[in-house]
Each structure stands twice: as structure tokens, then as C-alpha cells.
Amino acid sequence: MQPTGRPPVVDVALQGRGIAVADQMDRAKVLQRLRLGDAAYRHLTRAAAITVLVILGGIIISLVWGSLPALRAFGISFLYEEAWNPVTEKFGAIAPIYGTIVTSVIAMLIAVPVGLFIAVFLTELCPMWLRRPVGIAIELLAGIPSIIYGIWGLFVFAPFLQQHVQPFIISLFGEIPVLSNLFAGPPYGIGILTAGLILAIMVLPFVTSISRDVFEAVPPVLKEAAYGLGCTTWEVCRYVVLPYARVGVIGGVMLGLGRALGETMAVTFVIGNAHRISGSLLAPGTTISATIANEFTEAVGDLYTSALIALGLILFVITFIVLAAARLMLMRLNARVGG
Amino acid sequence: MAATFQSSLYASRRRRNRISMGLAFAATAFGLSWLVLILAVLLWEGFSGLSLSVFTEMTPPPGSAGGLLNPIAGSLIMTTIAVLIGTPLGILAGTYMAEYGRYDRLTTVVRFINDILLSAPSIVVGLFVYEVMVAQMGHFSGWAGAVSLAVIVVPVVVRTTEDMLILVPDTLREAAASIGLPRSLMITKVAYRAARAGMVTGVLLAIARISGETAPLLFTALNNQFWSLNLNAPVASLPVVIFQFALSPYHDWQKLAWTGALIITLAVLALSIIARTLAVQRKTS
Numbered sequence: 140m141q142p143t144g145r146p147p148v149v150d151v152a153l154q155g156r157g158i159a160v161a162d163q164m165d166r167a168k169v170l171q172r173l174r175l176g177d178a179a180y181r182h183l184t185r186a187a188a189i190t191v192l193v194i195l196g197g198i199i200i201s202l203v204w205g206s207l208p209a210l211r212a213f214g215i216s217f218l219y220e221e222a223w224n225p226v227t228e229k230f231g232a233i234a235p236i237y238g239t240i241v242t243s244v245i246a247m248l249i250a251v252p253v254g255l256f257i258a259v260f261l262t263e264l265c266p267m268w269l270r271r272p273v274g275i276a277i278e279l280l281a282g283i284p285s286i287i288y289g290i291w292g293l294f295v296f297a298p299f300l301q302q303h304v305q306p307f308i309i310s311l312f313g314e315i316p317v318l319s320n321l322f323a324g325p326p327y328g329i330g331i332l333t334a335g336l337i338l339a340i341m342v343l344p345f346v347t348s349i350s351r352d353v354f355e356a357v358p359p360v361l362k363e364a365a366y367g368l369g370c371t372t373w374e375v376c377r378y379v380v381l382p383y384a385r386v387g388v389i390g391g392v393m394l395g396l397g398r399a400l401g402e403t404m405a406v407t408f409v410i411g412n413a414h415r416i417s418g419s420l421l422a423p424g425t426t427i428s429a430t431i432a433n434e435f436t437e438a439v440g441d442l443y444t445s446a447l448i449a450l451g452l453i454l455f456v457i458t459f460i461v462l463a464a465a466r467l468m469l470m471r472l473n474a475r476v477g478g
Numbered sequence: 479m480a481a482t483f484q485s486s487l488y489a490s491r492r493r494r495n496r497i498s499m500g501l502a503f504a505a506t507a508f509g510l511s512w513l514v515l516i517l518a519v520l521l522w523e524g525f526s527g528l529s530l531s532v533f534t535e536m537t538p539p540p541g542s543a544g545g546l547l548n549p550i551a552g553s554l555i556m557t558t559i560a561v562l563i564g565t566p567l568g569i570l571a572g573t574y575m576a577e578y579g580r581y582d583r584l585t586t587v588v589r590f591i592n593d594i595l596l597s598a599p600s601i602v603v604g605l606f607v608y609e610v611m612v613a614q615m616g617h618f619s620g621w622a623g624a625v626s627l628a629v630i631v632v633p634v635v636v637r638t639t640e641d642m643l644i645l646v647p648d649t650l651r652e653a654a655a656s657i658g659l660p661r662s663l664m665i666t667k668v669a670y671r672a673a674r675a676g677m678v679t680g681v682l683l684a685i686a687r688i689s690g691e692t693a694p695l696l697f698t699a700l701n702n703q704f705w706s707l708n709l710n711a712p713v714a715s716l717p718v719v720i721f722q723f724a725l726s727p728y729h730d731w732q733k734l735a736w737t738g739a740l741i742i743t744l745a746v747l748a749l750s751i752i753a754r755t756l757a758v759q760r761k762t763s
Contacts, residue, residue, distance in 0.1 A: 174660065177661050180662035181662070184571065184574035185574050185579070186570075187566075187570030187571035187573075188574040188585070188588045190632075191588050191591060191632065192587065194595065194632065197610065201609035204609065205605070252505075254505075257506045259502045260502040260505065264499060273506065276510055277513075282686060282747065283516065284690020284691070285690065285692070286690060286692045286742070287690070287743050289724070290736065294523075294724070294732070340512045343509055372499060374495070377498075397597050401600070401602070403601045404693060408725070431601055435605075435697045436696065451601065451602050454599055454602060458598060462597050466594065470590075
């Protein structure tokens with residue numbers, strides 16, 4: 140039975156918890172209780188895991204439920220109508236959808252090349268002792284709350300653009316056919332372009348840190364082989380590192396895109412909140428999230444509220460697709476690295 | 479002939495390399511300069527308004543002096559409640575994924591969904607809580623604000639808990655099992671203890687994340703100009719007050735908004751630096 144000389148470890152553990160173990164019967168009882176506790180804990184954690192799914196389900200159901208009145212009233216035309224008139228209760232989502240997509244595209248056009256180059260710097264050029272501090276500094280950019288970007292954009296960045304950059308752009312492209320339309324109109328400071336630039340700064344850390352991580356995962360042997368052939372650093376990055384890390388980089392870019400699409404506060408401050416589609420990037424516009432943030436508490440009438448929730452649903456569907464694609468890519472990458 | 483061709487190719491390759499490496503330097507300088515610019519302006523504008531009255535007085539009506547006491551208190555309370563709700567839930571879910579069902583189908587699905595929730599637009603969370611709580615109760619409330627923050631806490635904690643528990647060596651678990659420890663005790667007494675630093679890091683990161691969140695509070699907790707700790711009524715919070723004050727035409731309010739922005743940023747940066755040092759300690763030990 141029990142080894143003589145010292146008590147069984149279970150008894151020691153039980154005594155440590157203040158449970159006296161007198162004889163076999165007691166021990167059986169205590170062990171039974173532990174077994175029950177074990178099962179209870181297992182079910183508790185399982186329930187918590189399922190709660191995560193319930194949260195997502197709840198979000199989807201509540202958004203669909205809330206947007207039903209608007210979708211019933213406008214049908215599919217909600218997606219392509221431009222009118223947004225709370226007085227006559229005519230609502231269409233195309234202007235915010237357009238603004239959301241255009242600002243995000245501007246952000247990605249800037250953040251992706253810059254982020255990739257920073258990742259190249261961090262993995263190939265940067266001296267070892269500087270890597271951590273620079274990496275942390277870039278990641279601190281991601282930690283700054285979005286409202287800080289908003290207030291900074293409104294009071295510092297937008298006036299700077301208005302006074303120094305936009306007049307220059309307008310006069311520079313004024314004579315060129317297509318670009319003159321793209322950069323037409325008075326320099327407001329706030330507008331689609333400003334929002335896109337702020338988003339670019341916000342998304343930059345995401346693109347950078349994921350690119351750096353996947354660049355670092357490239358086997359050194361591959362790079363060394365290329366260097367051994369006489370490749371320059373650029374050629375190694377362009378023809379060895381980047382192709383190897385392609386899936387991961389695309390995943391990181393999509394993740395950043397997901398952030399940019401859903402970003403609210405930074406954009407709300409600098410977009411100008413105008414429900415119209417303008418050919419000029421300098422003109423004020425709006426995005427889905429900015430519209431909701433600005434108008435939701437002031438929305439009177441069920442249809443208005445419902446139209447805003449429907450906008451939220453559209454945003455959620457778009458970001459869900461983008462983020463899901465990003466995660467699937469990164470998962471595939473992990474499977475490859477792991478296996 | 480061939481030699482000159484070779485050397486010109488070599489020169490152009492070198493030139494291209496130098497240009498692109500120059501771009502890499504420039505990109506890094508570009509990225510870092512934004513951090514410096516934003517922090518510099520924030521310190522400059524924020525510090526000039528920082529005084530004791532910011533922490534002792536209520537938000538003022540336009541045109542008079544005041545402080546940020548009620549939004550600071552509101553933010554602290556809602557953040558605390560959100561962490562108290564979100565952390566246990568997140569840790570339990572992460573525990574299931576790492577300990578009980580590491581290779582389950584459920585775990586794979588939850589991990590995927592959780593990662594999406596992690597980056598989902600926070601304003602959508604606000605809409606969700608509005609529909610579920612505010613619309614049902616008929617009024618805005620601090621509870622709704624806290625719940626919407628908790629919804630943001632959960633995925634962060636789930637992710638770090640799972641990651642950290644997976645790093646715990648299986649030999650520890652086997653050792654615990656071999657002395658007859660039931661699984662739940664093995665998890666709480668051995669695995670949690672081994673992963674503690676990482677799990678604390680996760681909670682700190684979650685706090686850092688929600689202390690700047692504005693969008694989900696806009697139409698759940700709303701705002702309150704007066705001192706109120708009643709969580710069944712609208713509660714002021716620092717980010718929402720910054721939002722309101724910064725967009726106002728009053729100079730005093732804008733000044734307070736900058737000060738509030740400085741307070742939030744310092745708090746968030748401090749939290750993330752503490753979290754990082756904890757994570758480093760764990761890696762080196």
C-alpha cells in the first residue's frame with residue numbers, strides 16, 4: 140500500500156490546503172471532492188472559451204437586428220445611394236464607404252513601403268545594440284491611443300498641411316490633367332488626404348513589426364548563400380528575403396488594413412465629416428466609423444439610428460473579411476514554419 | 479570590352495544597393511520622427527496646463543477654470559470594472575485553449591475568432607453594447623461603458639494567457655501529475671505560477687489598450703459634466719472629455735484636452751514599458 144516512512148504526497152498537498160487526512164475514508168472523500176472540482180474547472184474554462192464565440196455571435200446578431208429597419212426601408216440601394224439626409228430620412232452609405240476605403244488605401248500606400256524598409260533596416264542594417272530600442276520605439280507608436288493622434292492631427296498636423304504642404308501640392312499639380320482634379324479645391328487642412336496620412340502613421344507600426352518578425356524567420360542559410368554568391372544587401376532583401384516572407388508580409392499588411400478600416404477617433408478629428416463624394420483628395424469627406432462616432436448620440440428617430448447601425452454592420456463585414464484573410468495567411472505561415 | 483561591361487553592371491548594382499539602403503535609413507528616421515513629433519507637441523502643450531487643480535477640480539463650463547477630476551475618476555472606475563470582468567473570463571478561456579483542449583477543434587475556432595476580435599473596430603463593440611445594454615435599459619450608463627471596455631479586454635487576455643501557458647514546459651505538468659496533483663490544481667498551482675509574469679503582462683497591455691479607448695464609450699457611458707459615481711447614470715471618461723473639449727471652440731477646453739491627452743499617454747506608455755520589462759525578465763530568467 141503506502142510506502143512506509145513518509146506520508147503520501149497527496150496527503151501533504153491536502154494538509155497544505157488545511158484539509159486533515161485522518162484515514163482512508165476521509166482521503167477517498169477528499170479525492171472525490173477534488174475530482175469534482177477538477178471537472179468543474181474544466182467546464183468553467185470551456186464555458187469561458189465558448190463565451191468568446193458568443194461575444195462574436197452577439198455582435199453580429201445585434202448589428203443585424205439593429206440595422207433591420209434601415210435595410211427594410213432602403214433595401215440594397217442603401218449600399219450605393221449617396222444621399223444622407225436626417226431631415227427627410229433618406230440614407231445611403233456610399234459616401235462613408237468611399238471615404239473609408241480611400242483613406243485606408245492612402246494609408247497602406249504609404250505605410251507598406253515605409254514599413255518594409257524599416258523592417259529591412261531592423262533586420263539587415265541596424266547594429267545589434269540599436270535593434271531593440273528602435274523596435275520598441277516603433278512599437279510605442281502603436282501603443283499611443285488613437286485619440287492622441289486625433290488631437291495632434293487636428294491642432295498640429297492639419298494646420299501644417301494647410302499652410303505649407305497643400306498650397307504647394309495644388310500649384311504643383313494644377314496644370315497636370317488627372318492630378319489637378321485629384322488635388323483640386325482650397326486647402327482646408329482637414330480632409331480625406333489628411334485622414335489617410337494620419338492613418339498611415341498609425342498603421343506603420345503594425346506593418347513594421349510583423350514584417351520584421353517574418354524577415355527574422357527567414358533561415359540565415361538562405362541569406363548567407365545569396366551573400367556568398369556576391370549579392371548586395373538590397374538583392375538579398377529583394378530576391379531572397381521578400382519572396383520567402385511574402386505570405387507573412389501580406390498577412391501583416393492585411394492586419395494593418397483591418398486596423399485602418401476600423402479606426403475611429405483619429406479619423407473623426409481630421410476628416411471634416413462631409414457626406415459627399417468628392418473627386419479631390421483635399422476635400423472633406425467622411426468614413427463609416429467617423430459618421431457613427433459623430434452622429435450616433437444625436438440621432439433622433441429609429442430609422443436614423445438604424446441606418447447608423449447598418450453602417451456599423453457594413454464596417455464589421457468588411458473588416459471581418461480582411462482580418463479573417465490576414466489570419467488565415469498568417470496561420471498558413473505558422474504551419475509552414477512549425478512543420 | 480567585357481571587363482568594362484562587368485564593372486558598369488557592378489557599379490549600377492552597388493548604386494542601387496546604396497540607394498535602397500539609404501531609403502531604409504530614411505524610412506526608419508521617418509517613422510521615428512513621428513513618435514518624436516507627437517510626443518514633443520504633447521509634452522509642450524500638455525505640461526503647460528498641468529497643475530494640481532487638474533486633479534482636484536471638476537470639468538468647467540466654457541470660459542472658466544477647472545480640472546479633470548470627474549473624467550479621471552470615471553475612467554479609473556470603468557477601467558477597473560472592465561478588467562475585473564474581462565481578466566477572469568480571458569484567463570479561463572486561455573486556460574482551456576492551452577491546457578484542456580490544446581488540439582481541439584473548439585480551440586482552433588476560438589483562437590481564430592479571438593484574433594479577429596483583437597483587431598475588430600472598437601466602435602462596433604460600442605454599437606453592440608448599445609444594442610444589448612443601453613437600448614434595453616433605456617439610458618446610458620457607466621455599467622455599459624465598463625462592459626464595452628471588458629469586451630475589448632477579453633481577447634487581449636485570452637491571447638497572452640494562451641501564449642504564455644503554451645510556453646510552460648510540459649515536464650512541469652508531468653511532474654505535477656506524477657505526485658498525484660489533480661489537473662485543476664496542477665494548472666492553478668504550477669502552470670499559472672510559471673506563466674505569471676507573462677499573464678500579468680497581458681493584463682497590463684489590456685489596461686493600456688482600454689485606457690485610451692474612446693469609440694466604445696461614446697454611446698455607452700456617454701459623458702457627464704458633473705461629479706457622479708453612479709454607474710447607472712452616464713459617467714464621464716477622460717477620452718470622451720478630450721474628444722468633446724478638443725472639438726469645442728473654447729480655448730480653455732482645448733487646453734484641458736491637451737492636458738488630458740498628456741495624462742493618458744503617459745499612463746499608457748508607462749504601462750506598456752512596465753509590461754515590456756516584465757516580459758524581458760521572463761525571457762532572460
